[in-house]
Amino acid sequence: MDNFKAISIDDNHINLMLLQKYARKLPIDIANYTDPVKALSDACANEPDIIFIDYMMPEMNGIEFIREFRKQNSNTPIIMVTAVSDDQKIKIDALEAGVTDFLIKPINSIEFIARTRNLLEMRKFQRIVQDKALLLQEEVNKATQKILEREEETIMVLGKISELKDIETGHHILRVAYYSKLLATELGMSEEEIQVLFYASQLHDIGKVGTPETILLKPGKLTFDEFEIMKQHAVNGYKILKNTSSKYLKAGSIVALSHHEWVNGTGYPKGQKNKEIPVYGRILAIADCFDALLSKRPYKERWSFDEAMAYIVHEKGIHFDSELVDLFIAKKDEVKKIGESLMDL
Structure with a gap:
C-alpha cells in the first residue's frame, strides 16, 4: 500500500518540524500548515489519511477545526496535541467534536509512533473496506445498467407490436417518442422523467x-359504433400495462390511458380536463396528434x-395544453x- x-x-513551526522528524519511521507523507483555515479547505x-492538530491556534482552534471537518468527513483519524495544563473540558469537547486520540506536549517520540501506527493500521482497513465498497457499487451499477438496457429494449419491442396491424405505426411511434422527449425537456422535467417518458x-x-x-385500416370515416370500439384501445393499453413493477411500463399505462384526453374535457376515455390529465398524457396528445x-x-x-x-x-386550450403548445411551437425547427x-427509417 502506498504511503x-x-x-x-x-x-x-518548531512543533511542525519536530512532529515531521518523529514521523520519518512511518509510511506517511506530511503536509504542514500554520493556517488552520487553509488546512481545513x-x-x-x-x-x-490522518490529521495532527494543535489546540491553541489563531483564527480557529483545534476543536473548531474538528467540528467543521467532521461535517464532511467522519472517517479520517484526528490526533489532537494538547498541553498537560489543558483542562478536562477541552478534551471532552474535542471528543464530542470527533477527535480520535490525543498526544500530550511535550510529545514523546515512542508514544507518537505507537499511537500513529495504530491509527494508520485502522485507516488501512478503512481504505480496504472503501475500495471493496466502491468495487461492489461499480458491479451493482453495471448490473443495474444491463437490466435497464434490457428493459428498454423490451419496451421498444413491445411498442412495435402495433406495427403488426398498421404498417405506418412503427415510424410514428419513434417520432412521437422524440417529440415527447423534446417537450419534456423544454418543460424542465428531470433527466430520469424524460428517459421514462421517452420509452413509455x-x-x-x-x-x-x-x-x-377492419376498423384500424378502414379507408373512410368510422361509424359511431366503430369509433366506440376504436376508443377502447386507450383502456386496453392501460389494462395491459398497469399491474407491473417497471417504472417504464407503469408510465406506459398512464400514457396509453390519457393520450386522447382533451384539456376542454371532450376527450376519452375519462373526459378529464386541464391538469386532471397527467402531464405525460398532455405531452403525448400533442406529439401523437x-x-x-x-x-x-x-x-x-x-x-x-x-x-x-x-x-x-388552433387547438391550443381546446385539445392541447396551452403551455405545451407554446413550447412546441417555439421549438418548431427542432420538431x-x-x-x-x-x-424514412
Whole structure:
C-alpha cells in the first residue's frame, strides 16, 4: 500500500518540524500548515489519511477545526496535541467534536509512533473496506445498467407490436417518442422523467392489438359504433400495462390511458380536463396528434408541416395544453428536424 497522506496543523513551526522528524519511521507523507483555515479547505478537498492538530491556534482552534471537518468527513483519524495544563473540558469537547486520540506536549517520540501506527493500521482497513465498497457499487451499477438496457429494449419491442396491424405505426411511434422527449425537456422535467417518458411513449398505442383491422385500416370515416370500439384501445393499453413493477411500463399505462384526453374535457376515455390529465398524457396528445397529421393513413393524406403546426395552434386550450403548445411551437425547427430525420427509417 502506498504511503499515507497526513496533514499537521500548528502555528508553531518548531512543533511542525519536530512532529515531521518523529514521523520519518512511518509510511506517511506530511503536509504542514500554520493556517488552520487553509488546512481545513485543503483537507476537505483532498481527504487525508490522518490529521495532527494543535489546540491553541489563531483564527480557529483545534476543536473548531474538528467540528467543521467532521461535517464532511467522519472517517479520517484526528490526533489532537494538547498541553498537560489543558483542562478536562477541552478534551471532552474535542471528543464530542470527533477527535480520535490525543498526544500530550511535550510529545514523546515512542508514544507518537505507537499511537500513529495504530491509527494508520485502522485507516488501512478503512481504505480496504472503501475500495471493496466502491468495487461492489461499480458491479451493482453495471448490473443495474444491463437490466435497464434490457428493459428498454423490451419496451421498444413491445411498442412495435402495433406495427403488426398498421404498417405506418412503427415510424410514428419513434417520432412521437422524440417529440415527447423534446417537450419534456423544454418543460424542465428531470433527466430520469424524460428517459421514462421517452420509452413509455412508445407504448401509447399498444392497446390497438385488440382493435379489429377492419376498423384500424378502414379507408373512410368510422361509424359511431366503430369509433366506440376504436376508443377502447386507450383502456386496453392501460389494462395491459398497469399491474407491473417497471417504472417504464407503469408510465406506459398512464400514457396509453390519457393520450386522447382533451384539456376542454371532450376527450376519452375519462373526459378529464386541464391538469386532471397527467402531464405525460398532455405531452403525448400533442406529439401523437401532430405526427398523425403528418402521416398518411387509410382515411387521410399527409398534411404539410405548416398545416400541422397551424392545427396545433388552433387547438391550443381546446385539445392541447396551452403551455405545451407554446413550447412546441417555439421549438418548431427542432420538431421539423426530428420528423425529417426519422421519416424514412
